[in-house]
Amino acid sequence: MFHPLRGPCLGLARYLILALVRLCYRLRVEGGEHLPARGAALVVCNHVSFVDALILGGASPRPLRFLMDRPIYESPWLHWWFRLVGAIPVEAERRDPGSVRRALEEVRRALDNGEVVMLFPEGRLTPDGEIHSFRRGLEHILTRNPVPVVPAGLAGLWGSWTSHQGGRALTKRPRRFRARVGLHFGAPLAPREASLARLEIEVRELKADAEAWGPAPTSATLRKH
Numbered sequence: 001m002f003h004p005l006r007g008p009c010l011g012l013a014r015y016l017i018l019a020l021v022r023l024c025y026r027l028r029v030e031g032g033e034h035l036p037a038r039g040a041a042l043v044v045c046n047h048v049s050f051v052d053a054l055i056l057g058g059a060s061p062r063p064l065r066f067l068m069d070r071p072i073y074e075s076p077w078l079h080w081w082f083r084l085v086g087a088i089p090v091e092a093e094r095r096d097p098g099s100v101r102r103a104l105e106e107v108r109r110a111l112d113n114g115e116v117v118m119l120f121p122e123g124r125l126t127p128d129g130e131i132h133s134f135r136r137g138l139e140h141i142l143t144r145n146p147v148p149v150v151p152a153g154l155a156g157l158w159g160s161w162t163s164h165q166g167g168r169a170l171t172k173r174p175r176r177f178r179a180r181v182g183l184h185f186g187a188p189l190a191p192r193e194a195s196l197a198r199l200e201i202e203v204r205e206l207k208a209d210a211e212a213w214g215p216a217p218t219s220a221t222l223r224k225h
Contacts, residue, residue: 017054067120
């Protein structure tokens with residue numbers, strides 16, 4: 001397994017990514033103080049686009065390890081960044097037997113080392129802009145590593161060329177620049193409180209708060225841009 005950059009090199013890489021994100025989007029981040037200053041934790045967020053990990057990784061006050069779908073990990077645009085930060089790819093079991101087990105073992109090692117692991121519990125990009133049911137892998141992780149869980153909500157990327165709106169992500173030409181993107185972190189939940197149902201509610205509420213920063217683009221707006 002590839003080990004992430006650490007120390008000044010990682011700090012510089014995250015600074016450059018955040019600068020790029022702020023160049024492309026009008027980003028507003030709230031609640032970053034909810035991430036524990038030290039020690040292991042999980043962050044869970046809704047999954048809208050291929051650049052979600054860039055935004056979360058750049059905006060987080062601590063380095064994040066990402067558990068992510070292998071096709072996104074291998075994106076030609078972003079693979080270099082995912083390798084730098086030690087993202088953990090996972091493939092469907094039918095395509096790569098043992099992939100889930102290996103990924104969960106790497107998550108366990110990261111949490112044992114006091115790192116923060118970020119995952120998208122929907123398991124895929126949203127096909128319609130809405131939040132879909134969370135998968136049970138999160139419960140398995142918490143059984144092995146009972147750590148605080150920080151919910152997060154992301155809004156403003158549905159309709160971008162890196163989302164599935166209007167066709168598969170990355171197959172369309174970019175039409176929006178400097179879109180408003182909101183990222184809200186919520187208060188951490190203790191492991192015993194972090195049920196899938198509770199976390200899904202928390203993420204939905206945080207996404208709604210993030211959306212309130214600016215009106216979501218309508219289909220008419222998207223056609224004009």
